[in-house]
Amino acid sequence: MFSKLHLLGALALSLTCLAQTELIRDFKGGLAKLPQEKLSTEVFDQKSPALKLDSSGVKSGQFVGHTFYVYQEAAQALRGKTIEFRIKTKHVAGNAALGGTFRVATSPGNELRVTRSFSLNTPVGDQFQEQSATFTVPNLDNIAHVNVQFGFRQQGEEQNLWIIDEPQFRYAENSSSVQLPTDILGLSALLDKEPLVLVEDGKVKFSIVIPAAADPIAKLAAEELQLHCQLAVGTEIPIRQEADGQEISGPAIHVGGTMLAQKFALQPVNLPPESWLIARNGENIILTGGDTPGATYNQATSTRGVATGTLYAVYEFLERTFGVRWYWPGKYGTVVPPAANVKVTRLLQTGTPSYSTRGFLYSIPRDPEISTAEFTRWYRRNRVGSAHGNPLANHSFNAWPKKFGASHPEYFALQVDGRRKTDEVAGGHVCLSNPEVLKETIREKLEYFEKNPGAGFASVMPGDSFGLYRCICEDCQKPLQPERAPAGTASNLVWGFVNKVALGVAEKMPDRYITCCAYGDYRQRPDFPLASNVAVTLCYSAQPRSDQISKNKWRAMLDEWRQTGAALYIWEYWNNSRYSRGVYGAPAVFPRHLQEFMRLDQGQVRGRAMELSNIDGDGVSFSYWTDWIYDALNVYVVSHLMNDINCDVEKLLDEYYPAFYGPAAVPMRQFHDELELAWTRGNYSDGWNWETCWVKTYPPEFVDRMMALLRQSVELCAGQEPYLKRAQKTLAGYLPFERNSFLFREKKSQTNAPKITVPQGTAKPLLDGRPDEEAWQKAAVIGNFCDSYNIYEQKAGTEMRFLVAEGTLFVAVSATIPPERNEIKWADDLGERDSL
Ligand SMILES: [Zn+2]
Incomplete structure (x- = not known):
């Protein structure tokens, strides 16, 4: 049964490859005109002949292959378009891997302008396999030809034999697999020997250019660039909009798909979602990235749902070239160093976030000095967000009792008393082996995706009861494994259902994910692989500490789930360490620990969301982020790690203290470093409780010394804004730390x-x-x-x-x-x- 499910998954996947995009040129007809020795008339896909790539008689080091051309008008028509080279390959002998190079040449002179190489998979088995590679043709004048040189390089004596068939050029269906086409820009950047002056003696030397058809993302990106450059320089910077067909000449910073960006095929629609690019070209700088077409201004400023690569390019540029930092939300939180002279030499930087989902839960606090909009903008500026909606799963049958309780009681979980669980307590428990429930769930998910074209994920997850209300019908009992209690009893039952829904959805919408939490009695992996469009939310509740116990626990969970082949996401609870057993107000999350922790899942987890603390220093819970000062630096550091897992955290911290606290840099740094060190040295063998916290980790004399550092910081900043405000807010933010320490030193715990x-x-x-x-x-x-x-x-x-x-x-x-x-x-x- 399990291998059958797996096969269906593979089928669903291959359907995406077979999408019938518009044909540019079919080379099959031309094959017959080739010399006989290059052809195979015995082995072919549908119609003889096929092309034979045979190394017999070829010297080591020689290329065995063929070149497929599109010339002149047909080639010129491809400018700015993303094309796909599609081919069927059959591996007969040898170890040489197939690959190729896209090449573009212009006339006069047949000058080679762009090359882009790729390699293909060596398929398992002896069947023909369809493979493809994509390429964006740069927007150049006078293209003479676009071609693909395709084949393998002979190494040694071994015979290599490939049969290839049905070669075609097609328009690519989407651009998500396209790489950033930086080569031609990179080459032309070699010519930029003189520096490009942006600001000279406090005078602005550039304008900001947006395309004629600038969308809300490009407009927002240009406004953000203008705002921060003006803060840095102190004078106004114009934003100029191109008129149709009229290029604006530099010196200028081009934002989004301006005519200059189009020349290099760098318009946002061509680039992978959320990727960004900063490049100098002569007197101009291009800031562009992969954006969701048609995104609204509100979507662009929010942190969820649309790709805003162009905006990220602007933020990266502001950080790298102007030294802008967004440490806190609101006016006190932004650091903009004054810029009297700014110049750049060569500039070519690109990136894509390391995690496709970068989020926080309970992310907006109530702070009378900072608005919700300012908090949201702060996350956006630190590139928190995702391009495809929310991958975190949640109980998904909550609406079913109202919807089907009366009409279809048989949909619901059979209880020990013989009744069906049609009431709403614990939120929707259904019979997961009823085929009608499966059918209705698939229908419901397809309908949701149709109504929400931007949503990449939909939850399929039983109600919350840890098995208490699970269906006791015979078919639901069969897959249970009591020997895996408590965390794996229902794993095969629940994930089997999730997998079937995912396969059903993939038949119509292969690029949408079905997501469920590894949770309750299905927290462990099932015994079978999962379809490639299943997303798993791994709930990790221990404090993100870098001690070996926590590391091993996280590693074990990752290793276990990676074997399913599903897409993994993490829901990480920063809040847990803030409210267990008398530790309210104690700091328990630190930047270096977070980096250590994230290194463990580097490359294995696609997205992460951190649940911030919604419990305040008095143990009262709210629906918002409490005591946000504790975690603001953690959010800043983790946002940067989520964008670039290899970023240098020590450098971020080195910059932070002098830039943010000015005259109080030294005591503030000492405060944070000593807290982190005390936490690191803590012994947590008895758990994280009031005694571990207030007696062992943060004893009274330590708390007194830490609070004295904060008070000293306020004194050092006297009369110097905005440093004073920052130091005062920091001190106020940590008062619960001091207050709770006093509670335990004065009263002592009594039972x-x-x-x-x-x-x-x-x-x-x-x-x-x-x-x-x-x-x-x-x-x-x-x-x-x-x-x-x-x-x-x-x-x-x-x-x-x-x-x-x-x-x-x-x-x-x-x-x-x-x-x-x-x-x-x-x-x-x-x-x-x-x-x-
Ligand atoms: Zn059942």
Whole structure:
């Protein structure tokens, strides 16, 4: 059964390769005109002859191959277009790998202008396999020919024999597999020997150019460039828009698909999503990148859903050339060094984010000095976002009880009492072996993708109960593996269903993913491979520490899931270390640890999202990011790591302290470094609790010394804005650290272990949730509870009643809602997390 599923997955995948894009030229007819010794008339795909690439009689080092040409008008028509060389290959003998080179030459002089090489897979088996390579033809005048030189290089004596058939040029269906065409720019950049002056003695020497048909991304990118350059130089910089067909000559910074960018086939639609490019060409600088066509201004400024490579090119340029940094949101957070003289020499930089999804949850705090828009813009400037929507999974059947509870009770999980789970408690439990449920789920997901063309992912995940409400029908029981309890009992059942939905969706929409969390009793991998369009959200809840226990745990989870072949994403909980067992207000996430942790999954995890702390220093939970000052530097560093996993974190930190805190750079650096060192040296064998935290890791004298460094920083910044404001906000942000340390040093933890005697009642009380009837009057009542440390003030009262009647112990609990909670949520209403 499992190998069959796998085959279906492979079939779905190959359907994407067979897309019938527009044909440019079919070379099959021309093959017959070749000399007989180059042809194979016995072995061919559909029609004889095929082309034979045979090394018999060829000397070592010689190229065995053929060149496929498109000439003159036909070649000129390809300028600026992305084309595909498609071919069927059959491997007969030898070890030589097939490959080729796209080449473009212009007249007069048949001058070779651009080359781009590629290599192909050596297929397993003896069947013909369709393969392809793509290339964007630069927007040059007088193209004489575009060709592909294709074949292999003979090495040694061994015979190599390939049969190739059905060679074609087609227009590429999409540009996502196209590489950044930097070669021609790179070559022309060699000519730029003189520096290009952008700012001289405080005078601006350039304008900003946007294309005639500038879209919202290009406009936003140009505005951001203008704003920050003006802050750096202090004078206004014009944005000029090209008129149709009229190039604007430099010195200029071109943003997006200007006519100059088009000359090099660098318009945003040609580039891979979210990739970016900075290049100098003579008097001009080109800033462009892969953008989602048709994106709105609101989408471009938000952090989710559209590719904004052009915007990233501008941010990279501002960081690299003007030294701009976005350490905090809002006006206090941006660092723009004054720029009296700015010049560049050669400039050719490109990049694509290391993780395709870069996100944070509970990412917007309430800070009266900083607006939500400023926070969102801060994430955007640090290139937080994704091009294809949200890959994180969540319980997906929550709406089904309302939708199908009455009409199709058989869709729902069979319970031990013989009823179907058609109610909404714990959010939608269905019978995963009912074929109609599968069909309806596939239909629902296809409908969702049709309505949301930008969405790359849809969740398929059972309700939240850790197996409690799982269907007990015979077919749902069969795949269960009790021997893998607790984390793998239902892995084959749940992932088998997810896989079938993914395959069903792939038949119609092969590029959309079905996503589910590795969670509850399906946290472990299934016994079978998963379709290539299954995405797995790995929930990692330990503190991101770099100690060996945490590292091994994360490594084991990755190694296990990598074997499924699914696309892996991580949901990482930064918040957990902020609220377990009396550690409110304690710093527990640090830049170097994060880098260590991310190195473990480098190249294996496609995206990551960090859940920031929504619990404040008093242990009160909110629906927003609390105490954001603690993690602002972590967010900044991780944003840079997510964009470039190899970025130099030490360099980021070296820049940070003097640039951000000016006169307080030294004590601020000491504060952060000592905290991180104390955390690193901590012994967590007893877990992360109040004692580990406030006695061992951050003892009172340490906390006092750290807070003194912050107070000293404020003094050093006196009268110097914006440093003073930053130092003051930092000090205020860490006050919970000091406050909680004092709680534990003054009161010390006490355990509260009351003894009660339970009276005999005369009658059994009714179990109706109301402890107010006659029978309960005789019960023992206890209240005035404290938490397990007897430290924090209790926000909500709890009373318990105990009663023995007719040989049975009855317990009633009355709990009040904390005053800051104006509503109570039960599990069946909850979308993202369960809380009370
Ligand atoms: Zn069932």
